[in-house]
Amino acid sequence: MNRVLQKLSLAFEELFIFLALLFLVAFFAVTADNFLSTGTMAAILTQLPALTVVTIGMTLVLISGGIDLSVGSVVAVSAAVVGVAFTVYELPLALAAALGILAGGCAGLVNGLLGSYLRLPIFIVTLGMLEAGRGMAYMITGSQTMYIGPDIQALSLPISGLGVSPSFLIALSMVILAQMVLTRTVFGRYLIAIGANEQAAKISGIRTEPYLAAVLVISGLLAGLGGLMNAAYLGASDPNAAIGLELSAIAAAVIGGTSLMGGRGSIIGAFIGVLIISVLQTGLAQLGVSEPFKRLITGLVIILAVLLDRWRSRQ
Amino acid sequence: MTNCIAIRGLGKSFAAPVLKDVCLDVSRGSIHGLVGENGAGKTTLINIVSGLLDADADADAGQIELDGKPFGVKTRREALNAGIALASQELSLIEPLSVAENILLAELPRNALTVDRPEVRQRAQGLMDLVGLDEVAPESPLENLTLAEKQLVELAKALSMPEANCRLLILDEPTSALTSPQADRLHEIIKKRARDGLGVLYVSHRLDDILAVCDTVSVLRDGSIALTAPCGSLGSDDLIRAMSGEDLIVHGNDSPRQAGELRLKLENVSSADFPEPLSLECHRGEIIGIAGLAGAGRSELLHTIFGLATEREGQVTLMEDGMEISIDSAGAAVKNGMALIAEDRKSQGIFPGKPVSLNSTIAGLGKLGGALAAIIPRREQRVSEELIARLKVKCEGPLQIIDRLSGGNQQKLLFARWLEAESDVCLLDEPTRGVDVGSKLAIHEHLRELRDKGAAILVVSSELEELMALCDRILVLSNGKAVADFGRGQWNKESLLAAAFSELKGERA
Numbered sequence: 001m002n003r004v005l006q007k008l009s010l011a012f013e014e015l016f017i018f019l020a021l022l023f024l025v026a027f028f029a030v031t032a033d034n035f036l037s038t039g040t041m042a043a044i045l046t047q048l049p050a051l052t053v054v055t056i057g058m059t060l061v062l063i064s065g066g067i068d069l070s071v072g073s074v075v076a077v078s079a080a081v082v083g084v085a086f087t088v089y090e091l092p093l094a095l096a097a098a099l100g101i102l103a104g105g106c107a108g109l110v111n112g113l114l115g116s117y118l119r120l121p122i123f124i125v126t127l128g129m130l131e132a133g134r135g136m137a138y139m140i141t142g143s144q145t146m147y148i149g150p151d152i153q154a155l156s157l158p159i160s161g162l163g164v165s166p167s168f169l170i171a172l173s174m175v176i177l178a179q180m181v182l183t184r185t186v187f188g189r190y191l192i193a194i195g196a197n198e199q200a201a202k203i204s205g206i207r208t209e210p211y212l213a214a215v216l217v218i219s220g221l222l223a224g225l226g227g228l229m230n231a232a233y234l235g236a237s238d239p240n241a242a243i244g245l246e247l248s249a250i251a252a253a254v255i256g257g258t259s260l261m262g263g264r265g266s267i268i269g270a271f272i273g274v275l276i277i278s279v280l281q282t283g284l285a286q287l288g289v290s291e292p293f294k295r296l297i298t299g300l301v302i303i304l305a306v307l308l309d310r311w312r313s314r315q
Numbered sequence: 316m317t318n319c320i321a322i323r324g325l326g327k328s329f330a331a332p333v334l335k336d337v338c339l340d341v342s343r344g345s346i347h348g349l350v351g352e353n354g355a356g357k358t359t360l361i362n363i364v365s366g367l368l369d370a371d372a373d374a375d376a377g378q379i380e381l382d383g384k385p386f387g388v389k390t391r392r393e394a395l396n397a398g399i400a401l402a403s404q405e406l407s408l409i410e411p412l413s414v415a416e417n418i419l420l421a422e423l424p425r426n427a428l429t430v431d432r433p434e435v436r437q438r439a440q441g442l443m444d445l446v447g448l449d450e451v452a453p454e455s456p457l458e459n460l461t462l463a464e465k466q467l468v469e470l471a472k473a474l475s476m477p478e479a480n481c482r483l484l485i486l487d488e489p490t491s492a493l494t495s496p497q498a499d500r501l502h503e504i505i506k507k508r509a510r511d512g513l514g515v516l517y518v519s520h521r522l523d524d525i526l527a528v529c530d531t532v533s534v535l536r537d538g539s540i541a542l543t544a545p546c547g548s549l550g551s552d553d554l555i556r557a558m559s560g561e562d563l564i565v566h567g568n569d570s571p572r573q574a575g576e577l578r579l580k581l582e583n584v585s586s587a588d589f590p591e592p593l594s595l596e597c598h599r600g601e602i603i604g605i606a607g608l609a610g611a612g613r614s615e616l617l618h619t620i621f622g623l624a625t626e627r628e629g630q631v632t633l634m635e636d637g638m639e640i641s642i643d644s645a646g647a648a649v650k651n652g653m654a655l656i657a658e659d660r661k662s663q664g665i666f667p668g669k670p671v672s673l674n675s676t677i678a679g680l681g682k683l684g685g686a687l688a689a690i691i692p693r694r695e696q697r698v699s700e701e702l703i704a705r706l707k708v709k710c711e712g713p714l715q716i717i718d719r720l721s722g723g724n725q726q727k728l729l730f731a732r733w734l735e736a737e738s739d740v741c742l743l744d745e746p747t748r749g750v751d752v753g754s755k756l757a758i759h760e761h762l763r764e765l766r767d768k769g770a771a772i773l774v775v776s777s778e779l780e781e782l783m784a785l786c787d788r789i790l791v792l793s794n795g796k797a798v799a800d801f802g803r804g805q806w807n808k809e810s811l812l813a814a815a816f817s818e819l820k821g822e823r824a
Contacts, residue, residue, distance in 0.1 A: 192673065
């Protein structure tokens with residue numbers, strides 16, 4: 001009997017914010033006239049993939065006890081690389097896409113090596129990469145938005161008959177894959193252990209450096225993928241893309257129950273956090289709420305989520 | 316003489332009783348020495364009297380009077396207001412602040428809203444001259460000072476309380492980093508303060524200092540006062556005998572057992588934390604105890620062997636089936652069968668907020684293969700249920716969060732972790748500290764079982780009884796050096812204690 005209760009309470013963590021999401025949807029369905037229309041849903045789903053994949057990486061980094069502030073800039077770098085490779089160097093689209101993702105991985109590798117092997121504070125390292133990455137994005141694009149064209153937009157257009165885009169399917173499979181890695185592999189278990197108590201992890205024989213470096217590489221690769229998705233959504237490489245995205249990703253992770261102190265978090269939860277932010281943004285827009293007021297409400301929701309989380313963990 | 320502080324029947328338990336029926340009087344105008352082994356309860360007693368532990372809420376029994384009135388101090392601030400000055404062993408200093416600000420931190424002089432810098436400087440300089448901090452400027456940041464200078468700052472800080480307000484001065488190991496002239500100077504200061512009517516409680520491991528300075532000395536043993544006597548009538552041998560307990564039963568001090576083949580070999584091993592090279596051999600089926608006072612380098616030795624210390628020199632070798640495997644990192648140590656249970660369970664042992672299952676299986680995951688090897692929840696549950704049953708851990712099941720368990724059961728889970736990793740070279744640092752008696756016996760039983768199955772075990776413990784009951788050999792460290800190595804049957808508590816103190820006596824000659 002006890003075990004059943006414990007299992008339920010473990011599942012409850014995600015159930016709780018899922019209920020919050022349903023409540024939000026119900027609220028907008030009643031108050032906004034055509035919130036439940038296919039048009040609204042399609043709008044939400046096309047914007048979602050880039051934030052989703054970036055949030056997956058952020059959540060993994062937060063669970064390991066770190067933080068990655070560079071993801072927004074890395075998205076812009078990746079988008080710029082895709083654009084230049086495809087339009088200027090006329091490489092095949094698949095190769096250009098791979099180069100963009102790889103560029104993100106390189107940024108993550110630099111973060112990871114500096115943060116784990118040279119033991120620099122990861123907050124500062126990724127803050128530096130945030131600035132440097134944005135500079136690189138401007139340099140690669142010549143500070144211009146580069147038009148890429150309809151080829152790449154196919155990624156973010158709904159597949160006929162299915163109603164969702166390839167980008168969305170990729171993001172969704174990444175969520176499932178990352179959740180499996182986190183909960184069902186030794187790698188994931190070690191990340192949780194390192195985040196919960198790094199000293200105890202070392203004493204348990206875990207070499208922490210490679211894992212801490214790897215999680216930042218993963219975050220970089222996912223930000224690279226996010227850059228590709230961003231370029232597909234816009235049909236262009238915008239060096240100003242994804243400014244402040246790191247904060248949205250952190251907010252989504254935290255709403256989803258991830259601890260900024262490390263050791264605790266869930267990819268599914270973070271994905272629901274992304275959905276909550278997107279639904280909130282779209283719903284408020286449909287209600288005709290002004291931009292400043294939207295941001296105010298989003299901020300309050302983030303704080304409310306942490307308060308609820310604190311209350312929940314005391315129970 | 317009137318009593319400055321009178322402690323009557325004080326009792327205190329954490330997981331296990333720490334203080335039992337302690338009676339201690341410090342008279343006005345006298346210096347009262349307090350000695351005892353590690354874990355005898357000195358720190359807890361000081362914490363209660365100095366307000367770091369809430370006397371009313373935390374003490375389980377007894378009463379304390381200060382100047383004949385009930386004590387009733389709940390915080391360090393209240394204790395300061397009541398006139399209790401403390402020079403702590405763990406220096407209570409703030410590195411980035413200046414020396415002067417550190418000294419006067421409790422009562423920084425101020426003009427209206429801002430700190431009165433000239434006044435701070437002047438008053439600090441006076442105190443610095445008093446304790447002999449001649450080569451340091453009041454403005455220099457504390458972090459630039461040597462350890463000895465910091466200790467003098469800590470003393471100046473304790474002496475900064477105006478003499479009119481000060482009732483009791485507590486000094487906890489005040490001379491541990493000082494040279495002989497510095498210590499003599501300190502002793503002159505406190506003797507003068509005592510003549511002026513102050514009560515002083517002087518806690519130290521340096522028995523010669525105690526005998527030279529104090530009027531009366533009390534010996535704390537296992538949380539009780541074993542002896543209180545005027546210093547004039549005592550020698551350091553008397554104190555050591557009182558600390559060790561004359562009524563002790565020599566447990567398990569029977570004939571030597573036959574050890575198995577060589578398993579762990581250290582050759583001139585040293586590190587940044589353990590600078591004196593050490594060689595040691597530990598065989599299968601052998602338990603080697605490591606004794607010594609706090610700060611003797613016991614934990615540092617274990618961390619050095621395990622590969623956690625920096626700048627390691629020398630060779631740590633594991634022998635297995637005729638193969639010699641050199642150990643250079645904690646990862647390699649664990650992979651080849653070495654285990655470490657560190658001293659501080661909370662910061663170095665458990666994964667807080669995580670279930671029993673993760674906590675018990677984490678070290679064994681390396682066996683599963685690469686980082687992407689799958690963890691199957693059902694198998695993990697079964698493995699942790701088996702471990703819970705084998706070590707008789709009292710918990711609701713593998714999914715319970717480890718923080719909810721008692722200290723003893725958390726400690727058993729750390730053993731479970733290494734059992735699952737199939738370790739057979741165990742480095743254990745205070746494996747039974749702060750656990751209840753039942754768990755302690757269970758852990759001892761488990762260690763004997765491991766030994767009989769052929770494990771090589773090193774145990775650090777501050778409890779000599781524990782080492783004498785468990786070990787085949789006891790290595791004694793004093794001040795970072797291995798000073799003695801006793802075989803089973805060759806030791807008694809007095810000889811162990813004398814060895815542990817040996818490097819402290821001669822150091823300042």
